[in-house]
Amino acid sequence: EDYLVKTFNLGFEVDLMKGDITKIEADAIVNAANSYLSHGGGVAWAIVRRGGEAIQRESDQYVREHGPVPVGEVAVTGAGSLRAKYVIHAVGPRYGLEGEDKLHSAIRRSLEKAEELGLRSLALPAISTGIYGYPMEVCARVMASVLRSYKPKILEKVIVVLYDDMAYSTFEKVFTREL
Numbered sequence: 001e002d003y004l005v006k007t008f009n010l011g012f013e014v015d016l017m018k019g020d021i022t023k024i025e026a027d028a029i030v031n032a033a034n035s036y037l038s039h040g041g042g043v044a045w046a047i048v049r050r051g052g053e054a055i056q057r058e059s060d061q062y063v064r065e066h067g068p069v070p071v072g073e074v075a076v077t078g079a080g081s082l083r084a085k086y087v088i089h090a091v092g093p094r095y096g097l098e099g100e101d102k103l104h105s106a107i108r109r110s111l112e113k114a115e116e117l118g119l120r121s122l123a124l125p126a127i128s129t130g131i132y133g134y135p136m137e138v139c140a141r142v143m144a145s146v147l148r149s150y151k152p153k154i155l156e157k158v159i160v161v162l163y164d165d166m167a168y169s170t171f172e173k174v175f176t177r178e179l
Ligand code: AR6
Pocket: 019, 020, 021, 022, 032, 033, 034, 038, 039, 040, 041, 042, 043, 044, 045, 046, 092, 125, 126, 127, 128, 129, 130, 131, 132, 133, 134, 161, 162, 163, 164, 167
């Protein structure tokens, strides 16, 4: 079961949770996507499995219309049958090929896009730390840095959702030190 584990107050609320992001109640959930929005593995696959194929179809249409999503950028689709209103597909960097600046950008653009959509709450996974190979500690540090410098307009709550104990304890350690 999902349960709230730790809250940080930065003027807006940051919750660290351990669990499955597809089950989180938030206005949007962020997906760790690739540039082609081809949701074949990891959290992307879990989102389509639970939210339905409409998310993949909308993603395919997005890429046909706009071309591939650049690394460090985001694209938005509906959320199918998920509880969220939108999925914000963030394309993170591949470890060794693209740098931390792109991870910073993918996270920051996700927050900005949520605000453009008029949303109050957003759930974020540990982008780039699965198939794309980034160390959990690096992702935690980059996410802390984005959140620390972020000045929200209407966004009230960011829920960072970690899939396992190792990921959770790494984020807790880094966020406690840096937030
Ligand atoms: N809820 C929360 N976190 C999850 C879940 C879940 N249901 N499932 C996995 N994670 P990854 P990437 C964690 O591989 O590294 C896909 O094929 C996982 O443990 O999903 O950015 C895309 O289509 C890890 O810590 O994303 C791209 O091709 C984190 O989510 C590529 O993978 C991210 O792992 C993107 O790779």
